[in-house]
Each structure stands twice: as structure tokens, then as C-alpha cells.
Amino acid sequence: MKKFVFLIVALALAVIFIPWLQPKGSAMDQHQATFLVNQKTYINDGQTIATDVSPFVRDGRVYVPVRYLGRALGISNDNITWDGMSQTVTFDTDAAAIRLTVGSNLLYVGEQERSMDVAPLVVSDRVFIPARWLAEALKYEVEWDEATQAVLIGPPGNLPGPPPEAADLPVVGTYDNLKSLLANLQTQASNDRRVMVGAPAGTGAMKQESAKSAVTNNQSVAANDADYSKTNVQVEGVDEADIVKTDGSYIYLVKGQRVIIALAYPAGDMKIISTLDFTDKNFAPNEMYVDDKYLIVIGQTYRYRENPPGIMPMNETSKKISSLIYPPPYQRDTVKAIIYDIGDKSAVKQVRELELDGRYVSSRKIGEAFYLLANRSIYYYSQKEIEDPKPFYRDTAAGDAYVDIDYSCIKCFPGFMEPNYLIVAGINLDRPDEKADVNTYLGSGENIYASMKNLYVAVTSYQYRILEDSKTGLLPEPGYVDSNKTKVYKFALNDGKLSYTAGGEVPGTILNQFSMDEYNDYFRIATTSGDIWRTGEYTSKNNVYVLDSGLNVSGKLEDIAPGERIYSVRFVGDRGYMVTFKTVDPFFVIDLKEPGRPQILGALKIPGYSDYLHPYDENHIIGFGKDTIELGQKGGNNGGTNSMAYYTGMKMAIFDVTDVSNPVEMYKEKIGDRGTDSELLRNHKALLFSKDKNLLAFPVSLMEVKGSEVQDSGFPAYGQFVYQGAYVYNIDLASGFTLKGRISHLSDEDYKKAGNYWYDSDKNVDRIIYINDVLYTLSGKYIKANSLNDLAEIGTLEIK
Incomplete structure (x- = not known):
């Protein structure tokens, strides 16, 4: 004392x-x-x-x-x-x-x-x-x-x-602090026990950051009483952008540097009403949203900067040197959303632009609220100044000037693993004079999931650990194992405004947006950890985690299907469905009624795999993927025979999960041979499905084997190109899949000129929609209208 x-x-x-x-x-x-x-x-x-x-x-x-x-x-x-x-x-x-x-x-x-x-x-x-x-x-x-x-x-x-107790995310605060944070990230990356292997920022758009439909398709407010299809989305009420939209009377189509607005119904009167041409505007439209008032066109563009990057501050000598390396002006990638008033389709009027620094990640639209996300990489090198350290945005509701985002407004994700800014902006379309709510985070975003209330941003923390023999201290072969994790950040959505509410982390990596779901205030996420090419304790394993509203783990189900990886996931209510694959397709039914105790109810092992799962109703799931055959190969570590699976044609299946402990492949349909492909296997928006109309349609590039089904090597042969277009099916639980017909935009001359393979022609059918009793197929060249009853052709509109 x-x-x-x-x-x-x-x-x-x-x-x-x-x-x-x-x-x-x-x-x-x-x-x-x-x-x-x-x-x-x-x-x-x-x-x-x-x-x-x-x-x-x-x-x-x-x-x-x-x-x-x-x-x-x-x-x-x-x-x-x-x-x-x-x-x-x-x-x-x-x-x-x-x-x-x-x-x-x-x-x-x-x-x-x-x-x-x-x-x-x-x-x-x-x-x-x-x-x-x-x-x-x-x-x-x-x-x-x-x-x-x-x-x-x-x-x-x-x-x-x-x-x-519950403070918001911390801010970067100053330029010096930004450098300290990035320097520490670089130090972590060189640590010999836990090494970060950074994936390129801004890959979210490439990874099909999936949002798929609930049991029914997303319903938006219609300008008329027409019965028409909507974009296939993950969550009912949460719209996703696409290259084709309709409001029940007009079709909107992104084609190259243009957006086409065409009168579509009645089909006999099809004509182009107006065209938005961006050819000379340094803007490449990617996708869009449409409702009864507005058209939102989203695309990549760039901003010219007169000052050379990377020197801060600059004297006259450094300016002269930099001007030789970076002759002004130079470009900065930006993503832009242009909002149009479409009250008069023949004279659409631009009302607003929202532009964010960086590359497009994704977007969502909930009613009149629109949310846009961009990734902007930070190029940091030790002992050097940062190139353009401040991100920027432009919102014409506040003027035409670009606004630099100050460090005091840049927040920092805890444990961020990417030298990157994630910029998230929200606006309310019905309040055109209200400034955008722009939020910037030091960190990254790859995949997003959005419910009606919350936005979840997921990013992979790529890491590995060096393995070491405890007795000899030597490194085994291979001498490392991945310790990848998925970080999840949660934001509350409120009428065009966002606020960060929680962050969490789970082991492993996710496949796409369908690996995530929100239900009854719990967040569910499916991951794969480990390496599929390993054996033993470090082989791949698959997991499901249930997180509470604060993104704390409430329950988990780990080590599913060792040695395989997830090919598709779908959460529907209090169930989850998972497909893993290596040589056969295990289809798992997972019970999620008790968030703290998820468990496998049943499993089905069949040849092939599903890349995408779509609910038919509460007890039936449709799978879209590839068929496979299993072949034995001599060799391996013990000189024995290894079993390997090779994909062949496209496969559809209806799984009956009424008896959850005993799922059944109720129906299946095979399309083509090895090489057959569909955009649906990578992009859920390519699917047209209506349970009420017994309608199923999607684009297919068909390959067929001519002659022997197996090449001399013993491997399944690749097919030759024979068809590209829409496959249209009737679907019901009494008969399964019934091919109603096919619709192609290629001419007989095109097929004669085609060799063994086909290419990404502007005549390739990309989307299929319907309005009332008419089925429309869309490519970059044509809009074709066919009767929904018998597929008889009604008319063709050429897009010039």
C-alpha cells in the first residue's frame, strides 16, 4: 500500500x-x-x-x-x-x-x-x-x-x-492513418505463418453474385394489368438488374452501346419506339431496371483526370517527370447509373446520374429505393505515396462536380484483407432532389445478398498456414493449407439509406450469392473449406452456419461431404438444399428449423451435378447442371484404379423432398452431349419459370456427338455444334419435363456456315420472357414473338 x-x-x-x-x-x-x-x-x-x-x-x-x-x-x-x-x-x-x-x-x-x-x-x-x-x-x-x-x-x-458499447465502424481519419493501415496489411501478407493471398478487388461482378428467386418470381408494380414475366431473382420483392426487362407493354433491351425500347404487345404491332445510344459517350451499359416510372441504366465508364497519379504532394520537378510517365489526361474507372423518366416512351428524359469511383460490384432495387455498389482498388507500395488516395463520387442531384470522399468519412471494416474501397450508395427514385446516401469502407465486396430489410456484403479473406513436421521441423509436401474465411458485413436498408449494423466471420469460402440467405432474423451461409485435391484432415469439407442478428454464430453443421465442394445451394424457408460433387452428385436436405441445431435430414447420391437449384414448390426442387459418367483410371498413389467423373450433356432434374429423410430424383431430362452449355448454369437470370403456366424456358447451345460416344482415349467425346436457341418445356409433377419446342434466331445459312463450334453471335438467344399469351425470345439481333400455346411464330422485329 x-x-x-x-x-x-x-x-x-x-x-x-x-x-x-x-x-x-x-x-x-x-x-x-x-x-x-x-x-x-x-x-x-x-x-x-x-x-x-x-x-x-x-x-x-x-x-x-x-x-x-x-x-x-x-x-x-x-x-x-x-x-x-x-x-x-x-x-x-x-x-x-x-x-x-x-x-x-x-x-x-x-x-x-x-x-x-x-x-x-x-x-x-x-x-x-x-x-x-x-x-x-x-x-x-x-x-x-x-x-x-x-x-x-x-x-x-x-x-x-x-x-x-455498440459503436459504429471506425473511420480511416487521415492520409497518414490510411498508409499505416495498408502497411500493416502488407506486413500481414508477408507473415510466414499466416499468409494472405489477395484475390483481385472488384471480382464480384464476374462471380455471378447471385440473387435467385424465391418460390415465386419477383413482382414489381405494373403500369397496366398485363400478365408478364419478371427477372428471375433470389428474394421476392428485391429486384435485380438484367439485360432485358419488360413492363407488360414494352421491352427494354441492352444491345452493345445502346438500350432499345420496343413496343412489344400486341405482338403484331412490334416496333422500336426509341433508342438510347451511348456510342460516343464513353459509357458501356451493362444492365438495367425498369418500373412504371423509371428506367435505370447501369454501366462502366471512366473519368478523365488532368493530374498524374501517385505523387503527394508534388513539386515542379516531380510534375515534369510524372507527366512523361502519365501524360494527361489519364482515366479512372467509374460505374454510373443513369435514371430516366419513361412516362413518354418515345421521348425518355434523363433526370439524374449517380457515378461511383471504381468497378461495378452489384446493385439492388426495392420499391423506389435503389442501391449501387462499386469496388475501387488502392495501389499502395511501401515508402511511396498512394495513387489517388481519396475515392470520389458524383451525384447530379447535388451538382455536376465530382466530390472527393474525405478520410473522416471513410470507415474501416474490421480485419479487412484487401487494399480496396467498397463504395455503397442509395437513392430514392421518387425524391430526385434528395442527395444520395454514399458510404465508403476500407475493405472489399465480392458477393452480396439483400433481403427486404438488410444488405449483406461477403468477401473472402484468402489465407494459408505453413505446415511443419513437429519432430523434424521440415515442411511436408505440399507444405501449406488454406485457412480461408468469409467475412460478412450487414447493413440496414431504409428507403434508400444504409447503416452498418454488424460484422461476422465464418470458416471457408462461398460459391455465390445463393450461398447466403436471411430468414426470421437469422442469416444462413454455406461454405467450402480445405482443398479438394488433398486427402486426410486438410481435404475439402462443406459447412452451413446460422448467424444471429448480430452475425454471431448460433449454430453450425460442418464437415459435410469430405473431399468434395459445393456446386449449388438454395435456402427455402426453414430448409436448405446443397449439392456437392466430385464423382457423384450428393443432394443434401438440411433442417434449419432450430437455428442453433442445423442437421442433415436426408441425402441422395446420383450421377451428375446441379449448378443451380430453383424451388418448384415447398416440396420440390428443380436442379440444372451437367450429367456425368464415371470412368476408372489406372495409377494413383497405390497403383490401383481411381474413379473419376467426366461431364457430358446438360441435365435437369426434379427432386421430391416431401419425405425429407428420403429425397427422390422424381424426373430427369438430358440435353445434348459433352460441350452442351447454357447461360443458366452461370446466371440465374437466364431462366424463365412459371408454375402457374407450367412453363420452363432457357437458352441452350447444343453439342451432339456424331459417331462413337467415347473417343479412343476412353474419355467422353466432345460434341459438334448443332443448335443455339431457346428450349421451351411444359413442366408439372404429373409428367415432369415435356419439350414443347425450340426457337432459334439463327438462319439455315448460319447453321450451314457453322463448323464444329459456335461463337457469341448477336443472334444467340439470351433471354426468354412472356407477356400475356405471347412468348418472346431476345438476342442482340432480333425480338421474336411466338404463341405461348403452340409456339407458332407471330412476328420478328429486327434490331438495327
């Missing part, structure tokens, strides 16, 4: 003789800071700022990373220096320099020497100093809050309160 009292007195005396110090470039008595132990955040003047390392407690003292503490107390980054030779940190203030040396208990204020009870440390190549000594040297008051494990720092009599 006496020792404790003496220590407090000694500290008090030390403060008395230290002169009044004012950090350079800051006003004293204005700063409040809170450092949370073991958390990569601190709160400075009310703003939660991200750190690249966490404070910790040792020997009864809190150690804080040196630069963060200095900045929090008003000392600029330029006035904090590190001498590697002497291991000394110097804080340059207006009154005197404060110096601390790693391993030494001495603190110097100018030439005045003070003795500390603990010494600065180096941990993981970062310098940590005792928070109390520097703070009190600058005449700040310091207090420890045991309940929240936080150090509270502020002017005398003006300490901050304890940190809130």
Missing part, C-alpha cells in the same frame, strides 16, 4: 516540474481520446478511428502504438520521428522535444530527465509506449475504465466518458 501511494506522489511531482507543452500545429486543451485495449480502434474527439494494431496491458500499464497516441494528443505525424539506430521516438512540440527510447525507463522533456516505472516496447515491429507518461507530460488527465477496458485521456476536468 505504501509503495502504491509513493508511486502516485512521484507521478504527481513529475507533472509539476514538466513545462507547459503545446503540440505543434494544434490548439491545446481541445483533445479527448479513448484507447480500447485489445481493439483496433480508438476514439478521438468523439470520432472512432481505426488502428492497424491494438493497445495492450503489460505490467499494470497500458501500451499504445506510438503514432496513434501522438496524433490523439495533437502532435502531427510529421512531428513524430523514429530513429532506428538508437531506437528512440521523438515528439516535437512547440515548447520542447519529448524523447523515449525502447527498453529505457527514462523520459526526456527537452534536457529534463524523468524516470518512468515502465519502458517502451517493440512488438511485431511496432513501437508501443506507456500511455500515461506521454499524456501527463503534455498535461492531460488520464484515467482507466475497468468496465470497458479503456484508457480515457482529456484535459484536466474534461475527461471523455466510457466508450459506447
Whole structure:
């Protein structure tokens, strides 16, 4: 007890003789800071700022990373220096320099020497100093809050309160802090025990970040009473953009650099009403949304920048050098959404543009609320300035100018693994003068899932661990195993505005957007972990995790189908359906009634696999994929025979899951031979399905084997091209699949000219839709109308 009292007195005396110090470039008595132990955040003047390392407690003292503490107390980054030779940190203030040396208990204020009870440390190549000594040297008051494990720092009599329990994401805060965060990410990537292998940012659009339909298709508000098909979506009420849309009277089609608006119904009067031509506008339309008021065209474009990138700040010499490397102007990729008023289809009027820095990830539309996501890569190199460190956006509701997003507005995902900005923007279409709600995050997005209430962004944390023999210390062959994880970030959606609500993490990687689902406030996610080419404990395994509203794991089902990987997943109500594959297709039925205890109810093993699962009704699932044959191969580790599966033609199946413990392949249909393909296997939006009309249709590129079914090598032969177009089926539970007919846009001359293979012709059928009693097939060249009853041709509209 006496020792404790003496220590407090000694500290008090030390403060008395230290002169009044004012950090350079800051006003004293204005700063409040809170450092949370073991958390990569601190709160400075009310703003939660991200750190690249966490404070910790040792020997009864809190150690804080040196630069963060200095900045929090008003000392600029330029006035904090590190001498590697002497291991000394110097804080340059207006009154005197404060110096601390790693391993030494001495603190110097100018030439005045003070003795500390603990010494600065180096941990993981970062310098940590005792928070109390520097703070009190600058005449700040310091207090420890045991309940929240936080150090509270502020002017005398003006300490901050304890940190809130549920603070929002921390912000980047400053350019220097951004560099620190990226440098730490680079350090993590070179660690020999846990190595990050970064996937390229902005791959979400390439990965079919799937959103698929519920048992019924998404219903949007119609401008008339027509019965017409909608885009096949994942969640009813949450629309997804596509290359073809209809409102029941008109068809909207993205074709190259143009968007075509055509009168479609009645089919006998088909004609092009208007064309939006972007050929000379540096804009490439990708997909769109349509409702009874608005057309939203989304595409990739770029912004010209006059200043060369990467130098910050620049002098005249560096400007001249950079201008030789980057002759102005140079381009920055952007994604743009252009909103049109389509009240008059013959004279559509542009009402707004929303443009985000980066590449397109995805979008969603819920009623009048529209959400757009972009990834913007950050090119960071150690000891160099960052190229264009601030992202930007443009919203014509606020003017034509581009707006740089300040570091104080850029938030940081916890444990982010990509040098990347994710930019998420929301608008309400019925409030055209209201500014967009733009949110920027240091991190990345690959796949997204959206319910009516929440948006979930998933990104893979690519990592692996080095394996080592415990006895010899040698590396086995191969000497590593992946430790990949999927990070999930949750945002509440509110009429065009977003707010971050939770973050979580599960082992493994996801396949696409259908690997995720929300039901009764629980989030379900299916992943594959391990490597499919391994054997033993590190082989691939498949898992289902159930997370609560805070994205904490409530229940899990792991180690499903070892040695295989997920090919498709679908969640429907309180059930999940999963297809894995290596040589046969296990179709699993998973019970999710009790979130804390998911379990497999039944499984079915059959040849082939399903790339996409679509609900027919609550007890029947349609699978679309490939058929396979299993062949034995001599060889392997033991010189025996290995069984391998080779895909052949396309396959459809109806699975009956009425008896969940005994799923049955009720019907199946095979299309073509090896090489037969359909966009449906990669993009759910290519499917037309109506249970009420017993209608199923999708595009097919048909390949057929002519002659022997097996080549001399023993492997299944590739077919030759024979057809491209729409396959139209009747579907019901009494008869299964009945081919109603096929519709092609290729002429007889096209088929005669075709060789063994076909290409991505503008005559390839991409989508099939219906309006009332007419079936429409669409390619880049034609819109064809056929009777829905007997597929008799009604008319053809050429798109010129």
C-alpha cells in the first residue's frame, strides 16, 4: 500500500516540474481520446478511428502504438520521428522535444530527465509506449475504465466518458492513418505463418453474385394489368438488374452501346419506339431496371483526370517527370447509373446520374429505393505515396462536380484483407432532389445478398498456414493449407439509406450469392473449406452456419461431404438444399428449423451435378447442371484404379423432398452431349419459370456427338455444334419435363456456315420472357414473338 501511494506522489511531482507543452500545429486543451485495449480502434474527439494494431496491458500499464497516441494528443505525424539506430521516438512540440527510447525507463522533456516505472516496447515491429507518461507530460488527465477496458485521456476536468458499447465502424481519419493501415496489411501478407493471398478487388461482378428467386418470381408494380414475366431473382420483392426487362407493354433491351425500347404487345404491332445510344459517350451499359416510372441504366465508364497519379504532394520537378510517365489526361474507372423518366416512351428524359469511383460490384432495387455498389482498388507500395488516395463520387442531384470522399468519412471494416474501397450508395427514385446516401469502407465486396430489410456484403479473406513436421521441423509436401474465411458485413436498408449494423466471420469460402440467405432474423451461409485435391484432415469439407442478428454464430453443421465442394445451394424457408460433387452428385436436405441445431435430414447420391437449384414448390426442387459418367483410371498413389467423373450433356432434374429423410430424383431430362452449355448454369437470370403456366424456358447451345460416344482415349467425346436457341418445356409433377419446342434466331445459312463450334453471335438467344399469351425470345439481333400455346411464330422485329 505504501509503495502504491509513493508511486502516485512521484507521478504527481513529475507533472509539476514538466513545462507547459503545446503540440505543434494544434490548439491545446481541445483533445479527448479513448484507447480500447485489445481493439483496433480508438476514439478521438468523439470520432472512432481505426488502428492497424491494438493497445495492450503489460505490467499494470497500458501500451499504445506510438503514432496513434501522438496524433490523439495533437502532435502531427510529421512531428513524430523514429530513429532506428538508437531506437528512440521523438515528439516535437512547440515548447520542447519529448524523447523515449525502447527498453529505457527514462523520459526526456527537452534536457529534463524523468524516470518512468515502465519502458517502451517493440512488438511485431511496432513501437508501443506507456500511455500515461506521454499524456501527463503534455498535461492531460488520464484515467482507466475497468468496465470497458479503456484508457480515457482529456484535459484536466474534461475527461471523455466510457466508450459506447455498440459503436459504429471506425473511420480511416487521415492520409497518414490510411498508409499505416495498408502497411500493416502488407506486413500481414508477408507473415510466414499466416499468409494472405489477395484475390483481385472488384471480382464480384464476374462471380455471378447471385440473387435467385424465391418460390415465386419477383413482382414489381405494373403500369397496366398485363400478365408478364419478371427477372428471375433470389428474394421476392428485391429486384435485380438484367439485360432485358419488360413492363407488360414494352421491352427494354441492352444491345452493345445502346438500350432499345420496343413496343412489344400486341405482338403484331412490334416496333422500336426509341433508342438510347451511348456510342460516343464513353459509357458501356451493362444492365438495367425498369418500373412504371423509371428506367435505370447501369454501366462502366471512366473519368478523365488532368493530374498524374501517385505523387503527394508534388513539386515542379516531380510534375515534369510524372507527366512523361502519365501524360494527361489519364482515366479512372467509374460505374454510373443513369435514371430516366419513361412516362413518354418515345421521348425518355434523363433526370439524374449517380457515378461511383471504381468497378461495378452489384446493385439492388426495392420499391423506389435503389442501391449501387462499386469496388475501387488502392495501389499502395511501401515508402511511396498512394495513387489517388481519396475515392470520389458524383451525384447530379447535388451538382455536376465530382466530390472527393474525405478520410473522416471513410470507415474501416474490421480485419479487412484487401487494399480496396467498397463504395455503397442509395437513392430514392421518387425524391430526385434528395442527395444520395454514399458510404465508403476500407475493405472489399465480392458477393452480396439483400433481403427486404438488410444488405449483406461477403468477401473472402484468402489465407494459408505453413505446415511443419513437429519432430523434424521440415515442411511436408505440399507444405501449406488454406485457412480461408468469409467475412460478412450487414447493413440496414431504409428507403434508400444504409447503416452498418454488424460484422461476422465464418470458416471457408462461398460459391455465390445463393450461398447466403436471411430468414426470421437469422442469416444462413454455406461454405467450402480445405482443398479438394488433398486427402486426410486438410481435404475439402462443406459447412452451413446460422448467424444471429448480430452475425454471431448460433449454430453450425460442418464437415459435410469430405473431399468434395459445393456446386449449388438454395435456402427455402426453414430448409436448405446443397449439392456437392466430385464423382457423384450428393443432394443434401438440411433442417434449419432450430437455428442453433442445423442437421442433415436426408441425402441422395446420383450421377451428375446441379449448378443451380430453383424451388418448384415447398416440396420440390428443380436442379440444372451437367450429367456425368464415371470412368476408372489406372495409377494413383497405390497403383490401383481411381474413379473419376467426366461431364457430358446438360441435365435437369426434379427432386421430391416431401419425405425429407428420403429425397427422390422424381424426373430427369438430358440435353445434348459433352460441350452442351447454357447461360443458366452461370446466371440465374437466364431462366424463365412459371408454375402457374407450367412453363420452363432457357437458352441452350447444343453439342451432339456424331459417331462413337467415347473417343479412343476412353474419355467422353466432345460434341459438334448443332443448335443455339431457346428450349421451351411444359413442366408439372404429373409428367415432369415435356419439350414443347425450340426457337432459334439463327438462319439455315448460319447453321450451314457453322463448323464444329459456335461463337457469341448477336443472334444467340439470351433471354426468354412472356407477356400475356405471347412468348418472346431476345438476342442482340432480333425480338421474336411466338404463341405461348403452340409456339407458332407471330412476328420478328429486327434490331438495327
